[in-house]
Amino acid sequence: MIPIEHYIVLSAALLIIGLMIIIIKRNAIMVLVGVELILNAANINLVAFAKNDPLLTGQMMSLFVIVIAVAESAVALAIIYQVYRHQQVSNIDELDELNG
């Protein structure tokens, strides 16, 4: 029986690493990678707390989180691609004009 605290520690570690990736990396796709890591960290908590729940509410919630993550990732990649095609940059620091 794995104690619930260990799940929380794993989830917190993934969340901190994801946040640091978002801040440190300059490439837009790496920022998206950090967001996916944070969503996975949240999902670990949901699944861990639903372990002893006969109604499986947490697992249902985590399935919805996965679906939302897919939609978000697809739209974000489309936006990154369109921005690259217009301005030829994929570094978020160099994006200084928003007059499409």
Place this chain on the structure above:
Amino acid sequence: MEQINFNILAFYGFAGLAVISALMILMSKNIIHSVFMLVLVFLSVAAIYIITNAEFVGVTQIMVYIGGILILMMFGVMLTNRIDGGKMLTEHRRIIPAVLLGLGLAFVFYSTLQTKFPLAEFGPQSELDKSVTETIGINFMTHQLVALELTAVLLLMALIGAAFLAGSKFEDKK
């Protein structure tokens, strides 16, 4: 007894693999290496779901993340970088604020975990009368039906929106 020991061993192995792969994403400057390390993180998290009595979520994680999002991300990397035979590198910036923020957040979580966590005391594991996948299917079709339909509409919107954004040529007004 043997089964339980193997489960606990697998949990710590996969948890360590996930954290080490995530740290390698953080350290590595090569974008391709980072995306492949993300495969390892997602696989380890899927294994942890399966250990934690959530087989359906684990299989969904493998199918959706590794089959869908990672392929999308590889396409995104290939399309938004100049392919000239060299390595695709990303630079690092603001390392000191990020490390400080990470340490601060770690301290906040650590001090929270020092107190007795009120939800930590679960009773013995209650036996499901149906399998996990069966319960999830019944829940989707009864209690969560509205949310399921809304999710379907949202996915359709995201599909159309992504196709429109990536496919259309906007007029250049300059």
